[in-house]
Amino acid sequence: MKKKYFISVILLSISLLSCKKETAQTAPPVMSYKVVEIGTSNTTLLAEYPASLEGITDIDIRAKVDGYIEKIYVQEGQEVKKGQLLFKLETQTATQEAGAAKAKVAAAQVEVNRLIPLVERNIISDVQLETAKANLASARSTYQSIVARINYATIKSPVNGIVGNLPLRLGSYVSSQTVEPLTRISDVSTIYAYFSVNEKEQLDIMMNAEGKSFQEKINKMEAVNLVLSNGMSYEQKGKIETFSGQANSQTGSFNVRARFANGNKLLRSGGSGTIQIPTNLEDVIIVPQNATLELQDKRIALVVDKNNKVQAVPIVVRAIPGGKFFVVDSGLNLNDKILVEGVGIVTEGTLIKPEVVDFNTIINPTKK
Template structure:
């Protein structure tokens, strides 16, 4: 007999049951003796399926740097705009530099003076050396001149250090991009006074992005054991790719590669974070965006239970099981998760028969005349119902 789930057939079956019930009630028989005919029954067989599993992910730029002022000064010029793409070394801001220019000039002057004094003392040493050789003066005067020359050489080193520090301070008044990236918000405008440490902007490199997601300790152990069993001893699978679901629910067009994981479990939650790298050539993903990592998870020896074959009582899920005497028995089960129009469960045995449709008519212990339903017929019926 071919499967036909039209309303007319179920109406006919239900009407036949009502007539049979009325006849039996008129003969004084109990209602539990009612036999319903052509009740669809589905045989359960274990399966292995790939179920996508999602994890909440934190998306970060491959490079993210806070650009801060190193010296105090007024913002003299702003060379870039918010959202602008910049190159490494490109000027971003110019702070007032008059004070540092004066420091550089002063250090240069002191250095020139120190070098002149050093040259003078060096000449004095040479002059006295000739006189000592001719025994005109005592050697002690030559030693004194040499000591003065050493002091003047030290003065050169000191003033060179002062000049270098002044030049470094002057260079800090021009703030440059540390790498190729995008300029973030600019809180200070031209004329604003900034002090050392004030945040001028952020630079982000989003040519690639990192997605961090956390897994439980049990998931981590399963992952690592699976790798050990398959003799893949490297830290992580180089060709292992994962998908990214963006906040609008659409799948990101580029796949990512699982790269590494944190060293320790997070206290309190007992989770550990994995890192996935995604290409971002279109700059679609921004730093700080949200999404979900999607990975395929293989479930073996599980059973697919049609949702329409189940009912719930006080947060417990039930189905009707058909026994060898064609009587239905209420059976509780634990759904592991939803899978389309099915529940996934491991609470059954191969060959168990469940009532596929018409459970509203049934009671525990009721006898029926079953009508076998194939898996394909059941699936087609479930899909067509939507």
Template sequence: MKRLFQLTGLCAVLCYASCKSTEEKKEEPVKLLVTSAIKMDTTITKEYVCQIRSIRNIEVKAQEKGYLERIYVDEGQFVKKGQLLFKIMPTLYQAELEKADAEAQAAEIEVQNTQALADRNVVSKNELALAIAKAKKAKAELSLAKAHLAFTEIRAPFDGIVDQLHLKLGSLVEEGELLTSLSDNSQMWVYFNVSEPEYLNYQGSMKPKEKGKVQLLMANKEVFKHPGYVETIEAEFNNETGNIAFRASFPNREGLLRHGETGSILMKEQLKDAIIIPQKATMEIMDRKYVYVVDKNNVVKLTPVTIAAEMPDLYVIKEGVKENDKILLEGLRKVKNEEKIAFDYEEPAQVIAHLKLATE
């Protein structure tokens, strides 16, 4: 019995010691990691949705009515300037040309005969003038007939790529009917819209006659290998959107880009004295970003921030925190607003060194 009592007492002592050790561990404050907002010059990359257009893209239409006799090209084919694309059956226009040629020759003979009679004063000068006028009219009709016949052959006005063929061989073609489209893709024009503040920042950062360098992010999320340059800015802002259209030009030597593609323009912007914090120091509540600011008493305050720009792993802050404000870097879900914390401090430069930052 005595031995049982001793064992019971020993268990109680051990249990008490274990509980006391657990309580001591619980009482030890967990240290969280804190850093500061930093002010520095940096470069951000802004992304704008864009539309890609050929430097020249035209509709190829029939200039005469008739049956489509020949198609010399296929869809997607590259053609040279002056190359024959289509031929409309020329029988009718050939006959009109021959008729006009005959009438022009007859009118010329009439002029010669009238001239001989006028030289002998058999006919008046007015009759000679009338014969000459008729000859000129006949020549004009001959030229018109030649033009109509020439229009039965549709040729490429410039080097380019043939688009979809809208008619099949033997189709009856009406005057002005669309046959295909032709794109000159040697150079591409890329259009994108910029807000008024961004436009003012862009103009303020550019030297006179300097062209802004941009890159093109294609639909497959790869950056196009050749840089482009902003060449023109439209004259007026769109009152409905508050934007103005920019046009950048890209060389397309490999022919990768095609008319009608979409993508995004990447344009770099220099920021001076930007307030920067790590993205992981923020949390989102009801579509707003918040940080925990640590005050002089080591109490965390949940503070809303306004994001001015985004970089990989970093935010540029417009409002909410200032330079040297201490912010909670890790453990945001472990604390509550107005709670006092213990922390270890890490310099912002060291924090950023382990993150991605545009330094160009």
């Protein structure tokens, strides 16, 4: 009896050892993942706004008198100076009228000259002389009006600038009522970039600017960047000069104008670009974008707790230009450890072996 009991104890012990060994073999191993410890850094945020470009002046050139285009002195895109000839309208008829009007002036002057001595000798009354003088003045006025029409037929540039499109050709009939202008002259020595910001953005911009008064804040604002339509940054920095006095009643936005020097005439009226307004931030929490997850309408970071288990934490972020990092406004604390490896694979509650890496190696992976 004792022998059977002893054998049963041995078999039970063997069975327990076997089960324990099997359990140890099937338990998943604790994996090692890279984590970074949260600290603070300095960065610059760039708020971006689509913008339209215009020169200092964009002047439509129109005919003041009726006539056919006789000469075109410029080409599209040509740079011109103030007073330079642009167009000449046909003036043959006006020139003939001017000749006849000039002859009438001469005849009226002869009549006045003939009557003056007669009035002085009291041969005729002053009324006849005054009538003759009125006729002379009328003749001169008619002649001067015709001369002005002839002068208006020679069209000159009112400003220094660049010639726009030339929609009309030689022989086209134009008048002061013609809807389409002859061309447009744009002074692009300086370019204005026009864009809009909503009320919240306007408040954010102005509250982050130095200065007491509104205008002082504008004067002390950081220079802005202009990204051109080809994705390249314009070489010159710009300066915000004005905000509209009130918000647009329909859109709730404020119109803003920034000024850019354009000495090489690279920028032209009618162009487009993107304005970047920088905001310098100090002692803020920065995390890699790929260390976060987007779940529905929330941004999530995976924090490793004191027991080395992964916890999902909602965070509020702002994107840093370049698409690689976020500024975290809330959700994380200094010295928190967040997962930067295995994000999207490791599930909440997973036990890991954290491998702490220097955050600087995440920002600048090429530096050692």
